[in-house]
Amino acid sequence: MPASGASRARVRAALAHRVPDRIPFDLGGSRVTGIHVRAYERLRAGLGLERREPRVTDITQQLAEVEPDVLDALGADVRHVAPRGASTDRRVIHVDDRYRTFVDEWGVGRRMPIADGLYYDSYAPPLAGEIDIAAVDAYAWPDAADPSRCAGMDEEARRYAVDEGRAVVVGSICGGLTEGLFKLRGFEDGYMDLAADPALARRVMEKVLEVKLAYWERALPLVEGHVDVVAEADDLGGQERTLFAPATYRALVKPLHRELFAYLHARTGARVFFHSCGAIRELIPDLIEIGVDILNPVQVSAAAMDTAELKREFGRDLVFWGGGVDTQRVLGAGTPDEVRAEVRRRVADLSPGGGFVFAAVHNIQPNVPAENILAMRAALAEAEGA
Secondary structure: OOOOOHHHHHHHHHHOOOOOOOOOEOOOOOOOOOEEHHHHHHHHHHOOOOOOOOOEEEOOOOEEOOOHHHHHHHOOOEEEEOOOOOOOOOOOOEEOOOEEEEEOOOOOEEEEEOOOOOOOEEEOOOOOOOOOHHHHHHOOOOOOOOHHHHOOHHHHHHHHHHHOOOEEEEEOOOOOHHHHHHHHHOHHHHHHHHHHOHHHHHHHHHHHHHHHHHHHHHHHHHHOOOOOEEEEEOOOEOOOOEOOOHHHHHHHHHHHHHHHHHHHHHHOOOEEEEEOOOOOHHHHHHHHHOOOOEEEOOOOOOOOOOHHHHHHHHOOOOEEEOOOOOHHHHHOOOOHHHHHHHHHHHHHHHOOOOOEEEOOOOOEOOOOOHHHHHHHHHHHHHHOOO
16 A cells, blocks of 8 residues: 555646645556556566456456556546446347447447457447437436445545545546537548537537536535545547547537536546647647546657657646556567656656656557566556655
8 A cells, every 4th residue: 555645745746836745656547547448457467466357447448457456556546436327227238249349328230349449439329310409308317316326436536545645536427528529420520510510519428518507516526625636538639630629629619618628627626637639739728628637548659749849848838647658669669768758758848847647558458468567566666756
């Protein structure tokens, strides 16, 4: 176990843009700083820990629960409290000769190939095709106020914050507003809506926002006093540019994000964590303006996402949570020496003056060998003089 309260104090110092005793380290503290079950099994073996069947905490991404013995061995400072499933969610996984499939509570089909499948991808969007706003309003939206969703979250948050002394991140009920649009309408119809029927696109996103706000209304009072970070997400960037025009973001999505972040800031003293992959540098001033405190995953391999430049330009306003090592190209395919060099570079860029929590860029993928994860953690310790 970490020293009582040391991890939480360390993270809080970084969030306040103060220099902590050492750089906070996160593995498994959110659904976007986790580790795939295959990589996790190898990591336990690499640490010399007892072999156990991993518990999947995110079925879509196939993320493993990072257990206390692994957290302690790596000196991890963060814990994740996630919403539970609804009492009405009776997930049934069907298996045929090609896929494992299920339908999630949003009505979205999910499937993973039987042969070497790694994730459950979305398919069969339930609101695809010719629909109107009345059909959106009449859709069977998830009941965010179902008490089952928050059952035990208060005790879990208290245990992590008080008994373990770690910082606590509380996760959202679902992915982002635009993510909801594309999963419910499908990419083709979703993009056509943004261009040709923005009122319909906005209504779908408004309904997703309603579900989010109803969840946060119930969850935040339960965890207040033990929560340090509340996590939201919406992937806005691709490898080379934003996924749709910045003008479209500002007209349709930004006002809804502003409402969401304002709601969170008004009801908790926790910092607002926002996850967006990709080349989003052009949108970072907008995110700061509407209340984002923490940016994740800092995709260093995307266009214009140079860590030194980001720190110089936005480091006074944002905490960078991630960016510690490029998962896309280095952590999985590089040698341990290349991983160590990458970590040293990113720490030198992002850590000065605080405002940095070390994590890999997004979840650690199934191709990552244990020796590279251990090289990453050792390099962080060396870079900070620990």
